[in-house]
Amino acid sequence: MPDLQQAQRVLREVFGYEQFRGAQADIVDTVVSGQNALVLMPTGGGKSLCYQIPSIVRPGVGIVISPLIALMQDQVDALRELGVRAGFINSSLSSAEYGQMMTELRAGRLDLLYIAPERFSQAATLELFDTLPIALFAIDEAHCVSQWGHDFRADYLSLSILQQRYPHVPRIALTATADAATRDEIVERLALHDAEHFVTGFDRPNIQYRITQKRSPRQQLLDFLRREHSGDAGIIYCLSRRKTEETADWLQQQGFDALPYHAGLSAEQRLRHQQRFLREDGVIVVATIAFGMGIDKPDVRFIVHLDLPRSLESYYQETGRAGRDGEPATAWMVYGLQDVIKLRQMMDGSQGNEQFKRLERIRLDAMLGLCEITSCRRQALRAYFGEQAPDQCGNCDTCLNPPPTWDGTQAAQKALSCVYRTGQRFGVAYLIEVLSGLESERILSNGHQRVSTFGIGRELDKSQWQSVFRQLVARGYLGVDHASFGGLYLTEKARPVLRGEETVQLREDIKEVSARSRRGSDRGHAMLPEDRRLWEALRQCRKQLAEEHDVPPYVIFHDATLQDMVELRPLNEQQLLAINGVGQGKLSKYGQEFLRIINEHELEVL
Structure with missing residues (x-):
């Protein structure tokens, strides 16, 4: 036995x-x-x-x-x-x-x-x-x-x-x-x-979770990639096939090696894009959720969500494709009011039975809760899967840059009242016009310049009101009518707020601060010049061997194994065998090639 x-x-x-x-x-x-x-x-x-x-x-x-x-x-x-x-x-x-x-x-x-x-x-x-x-x-x-x-x-x-x-x-x-x-x-x-x-636990401490408000998503994405992940491999998730195509095309125009991946592409094209992602350095795949399950690529340095996932399970699984090698990685997402409205509409209009819809609503509420939370995101994510965690992880945006909150009770009452006074059938843009006292042709034709909420919200600007409405929808005070192009209506949860029986603390939207400094432990980004030369030589050797054997480079050796070679400088087979990721099979196949490079490098240094 x-x-x-x-x-x-x-x-x-x-x-x-x-x-x-x-x-x-x-x-x-x-x-x-x-x-x-x-x-x-x-x-x-x-x-x-x-x-x-x-x-x-x-x-x-x-x-x-x-x-x-x-x-x-x-x-x-x-x-x-x-x-x-x-x-x-x-x-x-x-x-x-x-x-x-x-x-x-x-x-x-x-x-x-x-x-x-x-x-x-x-x-x-x-x-x-x-x-x-x-x-x-x-x-x-x-x-x-x-x-x-x-x-x-x-x-x-x-x-x-x-x-x-x-x-x-x-x-x-x-x-x-x-x-x-x-x-x-x-x-x-x-x-x-x-x-x-x-x-065994759901925590991935090397992944930094960051969620920021969607303002100008393409420019925000470009800033994020250029500032923090230039030359890195990553996956960008979008909800629609069209958006994956357009985003990949645009990134190519900006100088990135970006490829689309979705079910509408031919099987040959999907396979070709997948193989390039697995076997080449620095490739970005822009994909629907059809991509990534089971991907073994260990050096994916970032996951981006340009659209809101439907559930925390989806979010956790998709972000988990980053940093499988244990090195620092980023899970970055932009989300806004239209994401919330779109998913609420899709859910309410789905063909599933009531039990299915109820479970989907619970899952979406948990996802929205993670987005709007003011405490540690990692703690909330782990709690969803039944796992206790410290109050602060020190490696998510709310821990690194805690968002301020404000008493939004009065603003919430004004917003909810405006929804009610205008007949519970209009979208956010129109409601903000009413609150701001804008005498547009549409408002005048509807007679809404005469409602009590007309002009009572001039103390907040358009973006501030968008934040208020986003959080009220996310927290379930307002529902979205899927049959009326995003019209909002009051839910039962709104009653105690309107009656003054419940206060509402809102998150203050803040501009994202770069967290590049958190990646200082990434050995691939912080090397002495002589170590960098050896690192690049070992990677080039790995790339050549991968092409000869027609396998992805990480199948030869993971980045972590190459980094150990740089740090420990094994000069013979016995020393090389002691490095994690080097077994007898790989030693006999590739050992001499890598030992030759390390020995040559040591002679140059001497």
Whole structure:
């Protein structure tokens, strides 16, 4: 029977790491011993090792069920570079390639097989698996099984058959994103009632969370990129396909290597853009949420949201694609009143049943709450997933630059009264005109120059009133009528404010201050000149090897491994093997190339 000692030997000799991180050892031990597990671990926390190592040490083949068809090739390539016998089955294989994979599988020459859920559920696949010794089943991105979740995949529902058909094969379900309700649904639908739960924490301390008011979003984005992330790889998320195209085109005109990615592009074009992002330095992808799930690129330095995500699960998962290497990264978002109105309209006008709409409203309210909060954003984000955190993290915008608040009770009463007096059917721009006492043609034709709220708001300017309305909508005092082009109406929550029974503290919009200084610990940005020369030489060597082997550069070595080479200067194989990320397989394949560069550099310095 395999044990944890064998697993630790594989970790060291194959993957090049001296010890497991966090709960990895307990998870691996659980699965190696044949028990089921449910794993919630943040992106970059090392989830894949939790099923890869047990698949290698247990007899038979580990079956990994994953929705990430476009990334299976890269994942398998990375494992093969380590000497692991891995393969995949999905619709991208030719008939000859599929036949070859079947031959290897039946001959017992695979340790890991990646398969898409729609292929797994086919009768022929299940009949084949019936004849094989199976080490384990790993269900990656397990939150996709939740029908109320943000990333539901119908094919995942067929995975309930695993417990019935293969009761003695251990199952491990893994995700980085699941609130308590989604966890319960994963357990129910995958029959994991007897599984041990490993919730390793949702904090990503290296990511700096920043949310700022949307004023001139393109100029704000340009300032952010040029000031803080020039030459870095990153992902920019937009809600619509059209906006991804237009933003990518505009960034190209500004001198950035930017590519669009959305479901409307051909499969070939999406794959080409994805490959460039994975294999080249400094590429920015402008995408809808269709991009990024399962992306293993470790050096994504920033995630930008130009539109508001629908839920904190989406936001957490998308921002989690930054800084997987543990180095400083930024999650930056601009949001404004129109974002709130647009999402409220989309939600109220959706075709879902009332239960679905209620859950969606709760999720959107939590997302809006994060945007308008005046306390630590990281604390609020972790609390949403049921995790306690300190009052201040010291690495989000509200901790670094606390926003002032003001007593907005009177302004709120004026705004709410204006909505009521004008018939609860007009949008924000019109309401601000009434409050400001503007005698426009439209106001005069409606007779609203005669309502009691006409001109009572001249003490605030247009942007201040927009902030007031944004916060009243975000906090649920005002609803948005999806049938009347953004008309606002009062909710029950507005009553105590209008009666003077409740005060309203509002966030004062402030201009964002650059937080570039927080990235001072980024070793790639703060090197001595001689270290910088070695760093660039090692990266160039990695790039050449990656091109020769047709894999992304990080498959050769992560940035963190190259940085350790710069700091520790290994001069022989034994010293190189002691560096994290250098195992026996990579030592024999690439060791001499990197040692030659380091030795030459040391001679130059002398």
